Amino acid sequence: MDQKQPPKSKYTPQDILNRADALQRQMEFSFRDSIIQSTYAEAEKLSKDAVRQKGDALQTWGDRFDRIITNPFTGLPLMGLGLATVIWITIAGANYPSQWIFNFLFWLGDLAKNLFVMMGAPWWLTGFIWDGVYRGLAWVVAVMLPPMAIFFPMFTILEDLGFLPRISFNMDWLFKIAGAHGKQALTMTMGFGCNAAGVTACRIIDSPRERLIAILTNNFVPCNGRFPTLIMLATLFVAAGFQGLASSLIAAGAVVLVVMIGVMFTLLVSALLSRTVLKGEPSSFSLELPPYRKPDIIRIFYTSTVERTLFVLWRAITMAAPCGGIIWLFSNLHISGKSLSLWASQALQPLGHAIGLDGVILLAYIIAIPANEIVVPTILMVYSNADKMVDLATMDQLKALLIDQQGWTLLTAINLMLFSLLHNPCSTAIWTIYSETKSLKWTVVGTLMPLSIAFLVTFIVAQSLRVLGWF
Amino acid sequence: MEPQNKQIKVSSQQKAEEPISSACERCPLAVQRFGIDLEKWDYIVALAGNPNTGKSTLFNALTGLRQHTGNWPGKTVARAEGGFGYQDKKYKIVDLPGTYSLLSASVDEEIARDFILFGKPDCTLVVVDSTCLERNLNLVLQVMEITDKVVVVANLMDEARRRGIEVNYRRLGENLGVPVIPAAAAKGEGISEILKAIHDMVMGTTHTTPHRIASEGPLKEAVDELTDMIEKTYPGIPNARWIAMRLLDGDQKVRETLANGDLAQLTQGQVKTRESVDLDV
Amino acid sequence: MMLFRSRKETRRIQVEDALKHIYNHQYANECTRQDCLAQALGLNSREIGRLLKELQEKELLEIQGENFKLTPAGEEWALQVIRAHRLWERFLADETDIPLHKVHGHAEKREHKMTREEVDLLDAQLGYPQHDPHGDPIPSARHEMEPPATTPLLQWKEGTTALISHVEDEPAEKFSRIIALGLLPGTPLNVIDSGPEGLLIQSAGRKFRLPTELVGNISVKPAPETLQEIPAEPLSILNTGEKGKILYLKSQGLTRRRFMDLGMVPGTLIEVLMPSLFGEPKAYRIRGTTIALRKEQANQIFIQKIKESNGTPK
Numbered sequence A: 001m002d003q004k005q006p007p008k009s010k011y012t013p014q015d016i017l018n019r020a021d022a023l024q025r026q027m028e029f030s031f032r033d034s035i036i037q038s039t040y041a042e043a044e045k046l047s048k049d050a051v052r053q054k055g056d057a058l059q060t061w062g063d064r065f066d067r068i069i070t071n072p073f074t075g076l077p078l079m080g081l082g083l084a085t086v087i088w089i090t091i092a093g094a095n096y097p098s099q100w101i102f103n104f105l106f107w108l109g110d111l112a113k114n115l116f117v118m119m120g121a122p123w124w125l126t127g128f129i130w131d132g133v134y135r136g137l138a139w140v141v142a143v144m145l146p147p148m149a150i151f152f153p154m155f156t157i158l159e160d161l162g163f164l165p166r167i168s169f170n171m172d173w174l175f176k177i178a179g180a181h182g183k184q185a186l187t188m189t190m191g192f193g194c195n196a197a198g199v200t201a202c203r204i205i206d207s208p209r210e211r212l213i214a215i216l217t218n219n220f221v222p223c224n225g226r227f228p229t230l231i232m233l234a235t236l237f238v239a240a241g242f243q244g245l246a247s248s249l250i251a252a253g254a255v256v257l258v259v260m261i262g263v264m265f266t267l268l269v270s271a272l273l274s275r276t277v278l279k280g281e282p283s284s285f286s287l288e289l290p291p292y293r294k295p296d297i298i299r300i301f302y303t304s305t306v307e308r309t310l311f312v313l314w315r316a317i318t319m320a321a322p323c324g325g326i327i328w329l330f331s332n333l334h335i336s337g338k339s340l341s342l343w344a345s346q347a348l349q350p351l352g353h354a355i356g357l358d359g360v361i362l363l364a365y366i367i368a369i370p371a372n373e374i375v376v377p378t379i380l381m382v383y384s385n386a387d388k389m390v391d392l393a394t395m396d397q398l399k400a401l402l403i404d405q406q407g408w409t410l411l412t413a414i415n416l417m418l419f420s421l422l423h424n425p426c427s428t429a430i431w432t433i434y435s436e437t438k439s440l441k442w443t444v445v446g447t448l449m450p451l452s453i454a455f456l457v458t459f460i461v462a463q464s465l466r467v468l469g470w471f
Numbered sequence B: 001m002e003p004q005n006k007q008i009k010v011s012s013q014q015k016a017e018e019p020i021s022s023a024c025e026r027c028p029l030a031v032q033r034f035g036i037d038l039e040k041w042d043y044i045v046a047l048a049g050n051p052n053t054g055k056s057t058l059f060n061a062l063t064g065l066r067q068h069t070g071n072w073p074g075k076t077v078a079r080a081e082g083g084f085g086y087q088d089k090k091y092k093i094v095d096l097p098g099t100y101s102l103l104s105a106s107v108d109e110e111i112a113r114d115f116i117l118f119g120k121p122d123c124t125l126v127v128v129d130s131t132c133l134e135r136n137l138n139l140v141l142q143v144m145e146i147t148d149k150v151v152v153v154a155n156l157m158d159e160a161r162r163r164g165i166e167v168n169y170r171r172l173g174e175n176l177g178v179p180v181i182p183a184a185a186a187k188g189e190g191i192s193e194i195l196k197a198i199h200d201m202v203m204g205t206t207h208t209t210p211h212r213i214a215s216e217g218p219l220k221e222a223v224d225e226l227t228d229m230i231e232k233t234y235p236g237i238p239n240a241r242w243i244a245m246r247l248l249d250g251d252q253k254v255r256e257t258l259a260n261g262d263l264a265q266l267t268q269g270q271v272k273t274r275e276s277v278d279l280d281v
Numbered sequence C: 001m002m003l004f005r006s007r008k009e010t011r012r013i014q015v016e017d018a019l020k021h022i023y024n025h026q027y028a029n030e031c032t033r034q035d036c037l038a039q040a041l042g043l044n045s046r047e048i049g050r051l052l053k054e055l056q057e058k059e060l061l062e063i064q065g066e067n068f069k070l071t072p073a074g075e076e077w078a079l080q081v082i083r084a085h086r087l088w089e090r091f092l093a094d095e096t097d098i099p100l101h102k103v104h105g106h107a108e109k110r111e112h113k114m115t116r117e118e119v120d121l122l123d124a125q126l127g128y129p130q131h132d133p134h135g136d137p138i139p140s141a142r143h144e145m146e147p148p149a150t151t152p153l154l155q156w157k158e159g160t161t162a163l164i165s166h167v168e169d170e171p172a173e174k175f176s177r178i179i180a181l182g183l184l185p186g187t188p189l190n191v192i193d194s195g196p197e198g199l200l201i202q203s204a205g206r207k208f209r210l211p212t213e214l215v216g217n218i219s220v221k222p223a224p225e226t227l228q229e230i231p232a233e234p235l236s237i238l239n240t241g242e243k244g245k246i247l248y249l250k251s252q253g254l255t256r257r258r259f260m261d262l263g264m265v266p267g268t269l270i271e272v273l274m275p276s277l278f279g280e281p282k283a284y285r286i287r288g289t290t291i292a293l294r295k296e297q298a299n300q301i302f303i304q305k306i307k308e309s310n311g312t313p314k
C-alpha cells in the first residue's frame, strides 16, 4: 500500500484515501503546521509589498483609554460608573415619555370603548377588546418602549466603540475562577438586550462545556423585558419619598445593585455547574480585542431606535395583546361566583406568601411565560379586576393601588425584583436554548434551575426578614 | 428573539430599471441544494473574511437589510441571506460567520468553508481589514485555494487612512491575481465598485490568476501526486489541489465527502451543508 | 455510565487486556509465564488458565517452554488496542478539557469500544500524530510502531538542551507531580547540576530541583538545533512592553491550530501590551492585532526574548 499506485486513468475513492494516508505517514513534519507557516510567510510577503506605514501606527486615544480601563484603580470604578450612567439615563429619560404614551394610549382606548358602548356592542366584546387585549398592548408599549428606545442606542454605541470585548477582557479572571470562559462576559452583556440573543451569541465559545455553562446562566442578566419592571419597582418603592434627580439616582442605584446580583449569580451558578455536572478543565482562551472605532452616532440612533420600536411593538402585538385577552377572560369568567383569576390567585396565595409575594404575582408569572414584559400589567389588571380598572396614569395612583389596597411592602418589591431577575427564561429564550443545545435535558435544566433558584432565594429572603420581624 | 430580517429588498442604489429577466438555467438545481428559495436569483455571492472586518456592514449596504453589526469578533454566528439586483440581474448574497482560517474545522469555520465549497457561489467576496492585511491575507490565500472566483474587498480603508497606513491596492491585486477593491462599507465608499466587480466576475469578464501558496520538496510532491489522482478520477473538479491538501491534513469532512461519493456530485451540487451548531457534552 | 455489560463485551475486554499486557511484557523482556501474567492481570489461577487456553485456541497465543508468546495475529490485535488507546489519549489531551492525568483512565475504557474504522478516522482527524500525550509512539494503521529513540533523563549530559520525549504515566501520583512542574512531553530543559537529592533543572525560564524519585520517570531526546543556542522561555515570563520571537508552540490539537490561525507561527514577533484589570489575562500584540491570552495559554508558547538594547527588528 505504501507503494505509489501505478498510474491509472481513474481511481476509486478508497485508492485516493489510502494514498493520502500513506503519503501522510511518510512525512517527517506536520503537514498542517507547514501549510499554515507557508501561508503566513506568503501573506507577510504580499502585505509588505503593498503596505507602507506613514508615521506612528498606534492608535493613541484608544491605547490610552485601554490603559485606563484596565488599570485596577481606574478600571473598576469606570466600568461600574459606565453601567450606572447608562441605567440612570434610561430611567431618567424614560420617565416622562412613558407617561405621555400611557396617557395618550389610554385616552385613545377610552374613546374607542365609549364608541363601542354607544354603538351597542355587547359588554363582553367591548371588555375583551378594550379592557383586555388593548390594555395589555398599551401597557407594554408605554412601559417598554421609552426605556428600550433609550437604552439600546447607548448599548449599541458601546458595542460599536469596541467596549464589549474589553469587559470580557477585564472580567475573564472572575470567570476563570468560576471555571467558565471569559467570552461568557460578552454573551452576558448581549443578554441585556435579549436573553435569546445572548444564548445564540454563546456560539463564540468553542468548548461545548463552557458554552453550555454560558447558555444555562444567560438568564441571570435581566433582559429588556425585565428591565422596565425593575425600573418601575425601583422607582416606586426604593426611591419612594424622593423627588426629581434624587429619585432617579436612587432608582438607578437599586437597578445597578440588582444587575450586580445577577452577575454574582451568573458567576456562582457557573462555578457550581463547572464543579459538578459540567466538570472539566478550562479550555483554551483567546480573545481578539479590536481597535476602538468611532461609532456613527446618528446612524445608531436612527437604526437602533427604529429597530427597538418595531421590536417592542411586534412583541406587544404577538405576545402582550393575546395575554391581555386571556387576563380579561380570567377576570371575567366566573365559576360559583368567583372569577377564574380569583380562584387561581387564591390557590397560589400560600406559595406566594411564603416567598414574600402573593398569589396574583405568581399567577402573572405563569401567564407571562411567553413574554416577561407583561408581568406588571397582568398584576395590575388582576388587582384592579379589569371591570373597575382605575386609571393608573401616575405613580401616585399606582402606589395607591399596590400599597394601600393590596398591601405591598418593601419586601414584596425586593422579592419581586429578585424573582424577576432569577426566574425561568421566557418561552422564546427557552426555545433558543433548545435549538442551540438540541437537548431536552439541558433545556429543562435551563428552565427549571433558574426557577428553583428564584423560589429558593425569595423564600430565604422572605422568611429571614420575617423572622427578624421586619415585615 | 430578535426579529429575523429575511425579506429581500432591491438595493436602493441599484434598482433595476427594467423588469428582471427570468432566464436562469441553473437555479432549479440549487433550490434543492440549500433549502433556500432560489427561484428568483441569477447568481449567488458569498461574503467571507476574518471576524469583525465589516462583512455584515457590507451585506447591509448591498441589500438594504439590517443584519446586526458590532465591533467585536463573532457578532455573526449563523449565515444570513439577502438579495440585491444589479444591471438586470438578481443576486443572492450570503453573509457568513467570520473566521480566521478555513483549516481548523471548528463549527463556524465549517459553515463558512462548506458554503464556499459546496454552495459554489458565483463570486466570493473576501472582506479584509486594510489596517492589518497580513493576518487577513492568510484567509484570502486559503479561500483562493478553494475557488478562483474571488474578489477581495479591502474594507476599513478610512481607518487605514486615519492611522497612516498606505495600501497600494492595485499592486496587491496584481500580486494576488484577483481584483482588490478598496472600500469603507460603513460610509458607503466603494460600494458601486464592488457591485461592478461582482458583475464582471459572474459574467466571466474578469480573468483571475489566483496566487498559490508556494511549496516545495516532499510537501509539493505529495500534494501534486494526490491532485493528479483526484483530477483523473473527477474530471472537471474545480479545486482538486485544495482537496488533496485537505486529505493530507486528515480533514474528516472532506474524507467523508470523498468516501460517500458526494465529491463526485460536487461538480453537479447536492451536498448537505451545516447551518447550525450541534452541541453535545 | 454503563451498568450492564453484555457477556460478549466483558470477554472482549478481558481478551484485549490480556493481549496488551502480554505484548508489553514481551517487549520489555519481562516474564511471560502463566503466574506472572496472572499477577499482572489480577486473575486467579483458574481464570488465567481458561483465558490463556482460549487465546491459544484462537491462535492468538503460543507457548514456548514456560513462556507465552503472541502469534502474529495476536500481536496485531494487541497493537490495534494500543493504537486505539494512544490515539484516544491524544484526542482527549488535545481537543477536550480533560486533565492529562485522567486521560489514561478514560482511554482504558474507550480502547475496547472502537472499531478499526473509527480508529483510522480518528487518526486522520488528529493529523496522524506520532506520539501519545505521554510521548509513547502510536502504532500505524498497519500496526507498525517505531521504538522510541529516547535517553533516560538520568543519563543526559549537562550543557546541551534536551526535549522531554516521554513521561511515565504510572504511578499517577508521580505523574501528577511531574506535570505540576510543567515537565510535559515537548518541553525543553537543561540539566545544570546533579546531586544526591536530584537534578538541578532549568526549564521554561525557571530553575528548580527535580527529586530523584521523579527523574527515572522522564526520558528525553536532543532538542532541535534552533533550541540549542537560544534559551526558549514561555511567553508568560515577558513583562508589559517586552517583546519576543515565537520559537515553537507546545500545545497540540485545537489550541495549536487556533494559535496558528491567529498568526502565532514560529518566527512571529509578539509584544506584551497590557494586563487586564486583575492582572490576568494579558493582551499581546501579534501581527498588527491585539489578542488576549490567559497565563495557561501563554505558557504554551515558547519565545526568545528580544532585548530592547539590541534594537527591535523593524
Ligand SMILES: Nc1nc2c(ncn2[C@@H]2O[C@H](COP(=O)(O)OP(=O)(O)OP(=O)(O)O)[C@@H](O)[C@H]2O)c(=O)[nH]1
Pocket (backbone or CB within 6 Å): A159, A160, A161, A293, A294, B049, B050, B051, B052, B053, B054, B055, B056, B057, B058, B068, B069, B070, B071, B072, B073, B074, B075, B076, B077, B096, B097, B098, B099, B155, B156, B157, B158, B159, B183, B184, B185, B186, B187
Ligand atoms: N470606520 C469604519 N468602520 C466600519 C467599516 N465597516 C464596518 N465598520 C464597523 O466595524 C464593525 C464590525 O462590522 P461587522 O459588519 O459587524 O463585521 P463582520 O465582519 O460582520 O463581523 P463578524 O460578524 O464578527 O464576523 C462595526 O462596528 C462596523 O460599524 C468601515 O468601512 N469603516
Ligand SMILES: [Mg+2]
Pocket (backbone or CB within 6 Å): B055, B056, B057, B068, B069, B075, B076, B095, B098
Ligand atoms: Mg457579521
